[in-house]
Amino acid sequence: MGERERSVKYTTVSIPVTLYNRIKRLIEGTGFTSVSQYVTYVLREVVAAHEESLREEPFTDEDKERILEKLRRLGYL
Amino acid sequence: MVSRPHGGRLVYRVAEGHRRERLVRESRDMVRLNIDLERAIDLEDIGFGVFSPLEGFMVQDDYIHVLDDMRLADDTPWTIPVTLDADPDELVDVREGDEIALYYDGRPIAIMSIEEIYGWDKRRHAEKVYKTTDPGHPGVEKTMSMKELLVGGRIELIGQAPNRFEEYTLWPRETRVLFREKGWRTIAAFQTRNVPHLGHEYVQKAALTFTDGLFINPLIGWKKPGDYKDDVIIEAYKTLIKHYYPRDVVVLAALRMNMRYAGPREAVHHAIARKNFGATHFIVGRDHAGVGDYYKPYEAWEIFQEFPDLGITPLFIREAFYCKKCGGMTTEKTCPHTEQDRIRISGTKLRKMLKEGKIPPPFMMRPEIAQTIIKYKNPFT
Numbered sequence: 001m002g003e004r005e006r007s008v009k010y011t012t013v014s015i016p017v018t019l020y021n022r023i024k025r026l027i028e029g030t031g032f033t034s035v036s037q038y039v040t041y042v043l044r045e046v047v048a049a050h051e052e053s054l055r056e057e058p059f060t061d062e063d064k065e066r067i068l069e070k071l072r073r074l075g076y077l
Numbered sequence: 078m079v080s081r082p083h084g085g086r087l088v089y090r091v092a093e094g095h096r097r098e099r100l101v102r103e104s105r106d107m108v109r110l111n112i113d114l115e116r117a118i119d120l121e122d123i124g125f126g127v128f129s130p131l132e133g134f135m136v137q138d139d140y141i142h143v144l145d146d147m148r149l150a151d152d153t154p155w156t157i158p159v160t161l162d163a164d165p166d167e168l169v170d171v172r173e174g175d176e177i178a179l180y181y182d183g184r185p186i187a188i189m190s191i192e193e194i195y196g197w198d199k200r201r202h203a204e205k206v207y208k209t210t211d212p213g214h215p216g217v218e219k220t221m222s223m224k225e226l227l228v229g230g231r232i233e234l235i236g237q238a239p240n241r242f243e244e245y246t247l248w249p250r251e252t253r254v255l256f257r258e259k260g261w262r263t264i265a266a267f268q269t270r271n272v273p274h275l276g277h278e279y280v281q282k283a284a285l286t287f288t289d290g291l292f293i294n295p296l297i298g299w300k301k302p303g304d305y306k307d308d309v310i311i312e313a314y315k316t317l318i319k320h321y322y323p324r325d326v327v328v329l330a331a332l333r334m335n336m337r338y339a340g341p342r343e344a345v346h347h348a349i350a351r352k353n354f355g356a357t358h359f360i361v362g363r364d365h366a367g368v369g370d371y372y373k374p375y376e377a378w379e380i381f382q383e384f385p386d387l388g389i390t391p392l393f394i395r396e397a398f399y400c401k402k403c404g405g406m407t408t409e410k411t412c413p414h415t416e417q418d419r420i421r422i423s424g425t426k427l428r429k430m431l432k433e434g435k436i437p438p439p440f441m442m443r444p445e446i447a448q449t450i451i452k453y454k455n456p457f458t
Contacts, residue, residue: 031382041385044152048386051085059089059250067254074244076255076328 015039079256079264079355080389084130084153087249087353091124091234092188100235104178104185108170110163110228117181117238118298118333119159122350124187124234125248127334129353134161136229137195144205147342147383154349154384156342157206160197161189162224168194181238192230199223206339209371215301216338216368240333242297245311247330252292253355255328261289265392266356268347268365269295270336272305272313272450274442276422278321279397279406284360285326292356293318293329300336301368302458303428307331309449309456316449340365340372341380345387352389359389363396398422399440406440431456 023035032038059067071077082088092100112120122128130153135143138150140158149155161179171177171191179187203210203217212218240246247255256264265284269277285291293314297307305313314329334350337343343366348359365377374396381391395408399420403412412419422441430437436447450456 044386048388051081059087059254063250064254067251068258071247071251071255071258074247076247077258 010036013039078262078357079253080352080357082126082129082249083349083352083388084149084151086130087253088123088126088129088132089250090132090232097235100188100233101185104188104235107176107178107188109178109180109185110167110171110189111180112161114181114238115299115335116161116179117186118335119161120179120187120232120234121237122334123159123232125250127249127332127350127353128159129249131155131159133189133192133231134227134229135159136193137227140195140197140227140229144202147345154345154387156349156380157337157339157346158202161228163194163226163228164224165226167224168226168228179232181236184236186236186238187232187234189228189232190230191228194226194228196225197227206337206342207371208340211371214338214368214371219337242307242311242331242333245329245331246333247328247354249353249355252328252330256290256292256355259290259325259328263288263358264290264292264356265358265360266292266294266348266351266354267360268351269293269310269314270300270304271424272310272456273317273446274422274424274427274437275399275406275440276397278317278443279408280360280362280394283394284358284392288358289326291322291327292351292354293327294332294351294354295329296334296336297331298333298335300458301338304458305450306453306456306458309453312449313446316445317443320445321443336366338366338368338371340367341377344377345380345384348381348387348389348391352387356389358392361391361393396421428457 020035023038027038123131123133135158140160142148142150143155143158147154147156173191173193175191177189177191178185179189199220200210203220207214207216210217212221265288267281281291295310295314311331318327318329344361347366351359361377363374364372378393395410397406397408400407400412400414400418402414402418420440427437427442431450434451436444
């Protein structure tokens with residue numbers, strides 16, 4: 001593996017200048033060092049919450065029956 | 078509601094029935110790569126979804142993102158590289174795109190589709206993961222002894238290394254069903270590699286005051302010399318639960334997962350694993366997954382600030398101690414008294430007493446637990 005710089009690549013997303021300025025004021029004196037850093041943080045939080053609503057059941061009814069049988073056998077239920 | 082699996086989908090890469098039989102047969106004609114118990118344990122954790130969304134050992138893109146950014150290439154939080162190492166002479170007949178059989182102790186336990194074979198810089202790995210290259214750090218020592226190449230690709234389990242704790246082992250699919258059956262909507266997970274003392278019990282019960290259930294999930298597998306043996310930890314917890322917990326609010330299950338002693342990074346790794354088990358909250362203790370003085374006592378708390386999208390809530394509960402004036406276990410947050418009134422529970426001191434067959438004072442360790450431990454001729458690894 002050769003020398004590599006930080007591997008995250010960035011792209012540009014446009015936001016209104018008014019919002020940009022508002023965030024800039026908001027992050028003064030906080031741990032956030034740039035508007036981009038703040039926006040990334042907030043978006044990750046929002047995206048994760050949105051993904052939460054798209055959850056799938058990870059196993060079938062048949063799997064569930066087998067699991068319940070094991071849990072009873074081991075004394076968990 | 079139990080947590081959503083990390084990355085959105087619970088991985089299950091375990092061949093069953095006829096498919097398993099066929100793969101076992103086919104594995105005999107494949108190139109064989111022998112692996113040790115630690116890699117066999119990683120394989121289990123991948124196959125049964127503890128490491129969801131990982132479906133195999135990391136390819137280079139994920140590996141580098143994890144080192145540099147603590148995220149997989151698709152931006153999912155991930156802090157500890159999960160890699161398979163091999164020497165070039167073991168891979169002479171292997172090309173990217175091949176399927177190989179991974180053997181542990183003479184038995185095929187997984188089929189791996191080779192996606193990538195790549196070199197790595199052990200020193201850089203150690204600096205990033207452990208924040209030190211000191212060979213005295215057990216994780217660094219292990220890293221430096223690993224082989225020259227890394228092999229990435231999806232795996233499918235066709236067997237398992239023998240597990241002495243099978244009756245205490247539950248996998249994420251199973252705990253998810255169990256928590257639902259119990260009607261728990263909020264579950265606090267407690268990670269441990271120690272026997273419980275009063276401080277641990279305090280922290281667990283503090284979490285349990287506002288969650289429906291407590292998931293005690295001790296790690297079994299490789300630990301550094303001087304740590305408690307796996308069966309001692311399990312027996313000590315069984316004793317604690319029997320005497321001091323209502324039965325319907327606690328689940329005890331062992332997890333075979335390798336300790337890395339990577340402090341803050343490993344704390345996040347432990348949280349992700351428990352999220353896959355369905356836990357909604359994760360207790361992050363003092364010097365979580367730390368060793369020696371390599372990490373600050375509460376450094377593991379700080380790292381969680383970088384992951385607003387982790388999907389499991391960390392519970393930062395300060396170290397509990399006995400206060401003579403309060404007359405019980407308390408923390409710096411809840412006790413107004415001075416250090417002279419406080420008795421800190423030292424793991425080292427407890428180990429020394431137990432090694433000498435002495436029962437620690439009851440404000441440090443429940444006598445029933447101490448009795449359980451000293452029944453063992455040598456309770457330490």
